Amino acid sequence: MKERRLSPGGVIMLFMPVVFIYLFSTWPSYEFYAPNESQLLISLKKRTEKTHICDEKEREAFMEEIASKPKHMQVVHRECGSRDRVPLELKIWLDGVESLSKVIKPAGIRSDGVVFVYEKFTFKSGPHDIRITMRDFKDNPKIKVHEFKEHLDFQPRKVTLVSYTPETDALLIHK
Amino acid sequence: MEAESDHVKEMPVEVAKAVKAKKAPKYIPWILRPGNYCLVFVQEKFNWVFTPQLNPLYFLGSITFLLFWVALASGIYLFLFYEMGPDRAYNSVQYLTEGQKYYGGIIRSLHRYSSDGLMVVILIHMIQVFFSDRFRKYRWVAWVTGAAIIPVIWFEGVTGYFLPWDEVAQMTSIAMSQIISTLPISAEPMERLFAHNDAVTPLLFFIMNYLHLAVPCLLLILAWVHCMRISMPLITPPAQITYSILAALLTLSLVKPAVSAGPADLGSLVGEVSIDWFYLGVFVIFDYLDLAGGHALFWGGVVYTGFIALPWVIKDPKRHEDAISTVPQVDVKVDLAKCKGCPLCQQACPFEAMILVNRKDGKNYDTQAEVIPAHCAQCGFCVNACEFGAVSMGGWNKGTFHDYVTKIFTPAPGGNGESIPTSIAFICERSFNLEGFLTDDCMRVATSPDVGVMVVPCIGSVSPSLVEHCYEVGSKGVMVIGCRGLDCHYREERRRVHLSKEDGSHKFMVESIEDNRLRIMLVSPLQIEKIRQDIDEFNEEVKQGVAS
Numbered sequence: 001m002k003e004r005r006l007s008p009g010g011v012i013m014l015f016m017p018v019v020f021i022y023l024f025s026t027w028p029s030y031e032f033y034a035p036n037e038s039q040l041l042i043s044l045k046k047r048t049e050k051t052h053i054c055d056e057k058e059r060e061a062f063m064e065e066i067a068s069k070p071k072h073m074q075v076v077h078r079e080c081g082s083r084d085r086v087p088l089e090l091k092i093w094l095d096g097v098e099s100l101s102k103v104i105k106p107a108g109i110r111s112d113g114v115v116f117v118y119e120k121f122t123f124k125s126g127p128h129d130i131r132i133t134m135r136d137f138k139d140n141p142k143i144k145v146h147e148f149k150e151h152l153d154f155q156p157r158k159v160t161l162v163s164y165t166p167e168t169d170a171l172l173i174h175k
Numbered sequence: 176m177e178a179e180s181d182h183v184k185e186m187p188v189e190v191a192k193a194v195k196a197k198k199a200p201k202y203i204p205w206i207l208r209p210g211n212y213c214l215v216f217v218q219e220k221f222n223w224v225f226t227p228q229l230n231p232l233y234f235l236g237s238i239t240f241l242l243f244w245v246a247l248a249s250g251i252y253l254f255l256f257y258e259m260g261p262d263r264a265y266n267s268v269q270y271l272t273e274g275q276k277y278y279g280g281i282i283r284s285l286h287r288y289s290s291d292g293l294m295v296v297i298l299i300h301m302i303q304v305f306f307s308d309r310f311r312k313y314r315w316v317a318w319v320t321g322a323a324i325i326p327v328i329w330f331e332g333v334t335g336y337f338l339p340w341d342e343v344a345q346m347t348s349i350a351m352s353q354i355i356s357t358l359p360i361s362a363e364p365m366e367r368l369f370a371h372n373d374a375v376t377p378l379l380f381f382i383m384n385y386l387h388l389a390v391p392c393l394l395l396i397l398a399w400v401h402c403m404r405i406s407m408p409l410i411t412p413p414a415q416i417t418y419s420i421l422a423a424l425l426t427l428s429l430v431k432p433a434v435s436a437g438p439a440d441l442g443s444l445v446g447e448v449s450i451d452w453f454y455l456g457v458f459v460i461f462d463y464l465d466l467a468g469g470h471a472l473f474w475g476g477v478v479y480t481g482f483i484a485l486p487w488v489i490k491d492p493k494r495h496e497d498a499i500s501t502v503p504q505v506d507v508k509v510d511l512a513k514c515k516g517c518p519l520c521q522q523a524c525p526f527e528a529m530i531l532v533n534r535k536d537g538k539n540y541d542t543q544a545e546v547i548p549a550h551c552a553q554c555g556f557c558v559n560a561c562e563f564g565a566v567s568m569g570g571w572n573k574g575t576f577h578d579y580v581t582k583i584f585t586p587a588p589g590g591n592g593e594s595i596p597t598s599i600a601f602i603c604e605r606s607f608n609l610e611g612f613l614t615d616d617c618m619r620v621a622t623s624p625d626v627g628v629m630v631v632p633c634i635g636s637v638s639p640s641l642v643e644h645c646y647e648v649g650s651k652g653v654m655v656i657g658c659r660g661l662d663c664h665y666r667e668e669r670r671r672v673h674l675s676k677e678d679g680s681h682k683f684m685v686e687s688i689e690d691n692r693l694r695i696m697l698v699s700p701l702q703i704e705k706i707r708q709d710i711d712e713f714n715e716e717v718k719q720g721v722a723s
């Protein structure tokens with residue numbers, strides 16, 4: 001009953017999936033970024049201020065309250081003031097045009113974590129004016145505004161990363 | 176004889192209905208029919224080229240296993256040389272590719288191409304089970320686990336493409352983390368892990384490496400559940416197919432060794448790179464359409480869930496009142512009064528639906544047979560496998576089958592001049608379109624009135640003792656006509672392939688009869704004329720064989 005044919009058609013059929021895999025395992029290639037593109041990347045994390053900060057009086061009251069409790073209940077790491085923190089306001093201008101304006105909430109269900117920022121802008125390589133401002137989003141005119149303002153020459157297919165560290169307390173280009 | 180014809184009179188009502196049958200029932204839901212037709216057509220072409228015994232389309236599940244083993248074995252070798260850390264990862268893979276060109280390099284290529292093949296083959300496997308209507312009802316477990324396997328295999332491929340830490344890995348990690356960031360898993364955007372070169376730590380390589388090792392374990396578990404309700408799943412392809420695939424993979428690896436792109440540098444943008452479309456194509460689509468990960472993922476998930484739920488959406492077509500069906504496919508029953516607790520029906524069942532449980536009726540046997548209705552395909556294999564007539568479907572058991580055959584070979588009472596048939600054909604009602612093929616009472620082949628017919632749900636329900644009974648009541652030959660290979664809806668061919676490797680002691684297999692009066696014909700639904708000829712030819716043969 002067994003009939004076998006090894007025809008050219010059979011060989012072709014057998015090699016069809018092989019050729020298929022041969023081709024599509026690498027072809028066609030794809031260009032994710034053109035040679036004349038550059039990228040500005042802002043990636044940082046920042047701990048913003050608490051929504052409520054204790055003044056002198058409140059702090060005293062708080063310390064007293066803690067001291068009045070039995071020793072094992074004096075939770076050492078608890079601090080005076082609210083747990084939750086304010087959002088962060090981020091604004092970015094590219095060549096004088098406002099390209100992003102965002103208010104970002106801190107992480108955590110109680111908004112008590114840090115604020116994470118990850119934003120990227122892709123544009124034609126060459127010189128560009130970059131301005132970034134960042135401040136804790138709070139109704140307080142005295143609050144510090146971090147500003148990054150520079151005229152940069154963006155190299156083709158290069159990523160320029162602007163970051164923030166609490167040590168320098170400034171927005172800087174990551175080297 | 177007297178007692179027997181009484182029995183014939185008492186046949187279930189369904190028989191009377193079947194005797195008037197004219198129309199061929201439709202088994203395939205209408206929505207699958209165009210795809211089903213194309214599938215049958217393509218399978219037919221492959222059968223012509225490879226023969227049904229070696230048709231790779233009939234072995235896709237087992238080919239998937241083969242490719243998986245190749246990927247696993249080659250992966251273990253690569254793992255031994257892989258080093259963790261950005262530069263070390265790239266260099267160690269480069270060393271395998273260049274430094275060990277003729278072993279490490281080839282093994283890396285085998286690893287890549289077997290994974291690509293895996294994706295291709297499971298997609299074809301899925302299309303095939305879908306359009307051959309093998310994914311619904313009692314098959315839902317295989318369908319759902321299969322559908323779950325696809326994204327898992329894809330994810331495995333993505334973790335694999337991370338490991339060489341080349342430009343492709345860079346693109347993959349950023350694209351993948353963009354997608355993951357849109358999920359509410361962590362507040363920190365995952366892309367920050369890839370913000371600059373120093374952000375990428377050896378720990379990340381450690382995690383990815385072990386993910387790449389852990390996912391196959393998950394795959395093995397899924398594959399096990401996948402085959403859980405399929406008895407005797409065929410997990411190794413025939414030797415010729417195995418060798419051909421291994422040879423093809425090796426050729427591919429020699430002709431086009433897998434290589435890395437340039438080393439990853441997060442301070443630069445990825446330009447033009449080669450893409451493995453089987454795994455990374457989706458990232459290209461995301462990039463090209465500028466899709467936001469979250470939305471695409473959400474809608475993709477919704478569509479895919481709908482797709483997985485298709486077994487509950489697509490329903491059986493309505494059967495005609497006058498459908499051709501000698502044996503109705505209804506609930507299977509076990510008559511405990513006759514059951515001896517032997518394992519025959521359980522062994523015959525292709526879907527693990529018949530089980531042996533502890534004896535409950537106090538009889539002196541250890542076990543008794545029990546059907547799990549949700550697993551049961553109503554294929555009828557168990558009905559005739561039970562030599563004691565304990566299993567029945569719609570009133571049909573071993574005795575009724577035998578009586579029906581007796582009736583075919585008994586002259587009509589009034590003597591309407593019709594001759595007694597020479598031989599009998601058991602025809603699977605799904606194997607080809609029976610409309611017009613049979614006489615109106617479905618008991619003869621229309622063009623060869625010499626050939627009696629019994630239409631069965633599947634030829635797996637024809638047992639050796641039924642064949643012997645045919646000889647006893649005067650049949651000179653017996654034909655068993657069913658589907659080829661995977662075309663059999665109830666995996667009868669699987670049993671045959673599987674059992675042929677064993678000692679052949681399975682009493683319910685007609686194959687155990689070696690006799691030239693028995694002919695098993697596995698036919699193509701597209702060549703009805705040939706079936707007619709073959710039936711005629713065989714009938715002539717047995718006629719003369721007995722005459723001489």
Ligand code: HEM
Pocket residue numbers: 235236237239240297298300301304309310314317318319320321322323324325398401402405407408409410666669
């Ligand atoms: C790693 C991937 C896979 C492996 C190793 C695999 C393997 C197998 C094997 C060995 C069988 C039994 C074949 C037989 O003996 O009749 C089978 C059947 C089946 N597979 Fe898969 N499969 C995979 C993926 C899939 C996928 C992605 C789907 C669909 C979404 C799928 C759906 C099915 C169905 C519905 C059956 C039952 C068919 C029947 O009962 O005739 N499988 N598979």
Ligand code: SF4
Pocket residue numbers: 509513514515516517518519520521543544560561562563564565566
């Ligand atoms: S084959 Fe018959 S006797 Fe044996 S266990 Fe099954 S039902 Fe009982």
Ligand code: SF4
Pocket residue numbers: 507523524525526527528529546550551552553554555556557558
């Ligand atoms: S009818 Fe088929 S699937 Fe159902 S119990 Fe019997 S052999 Fe198993």
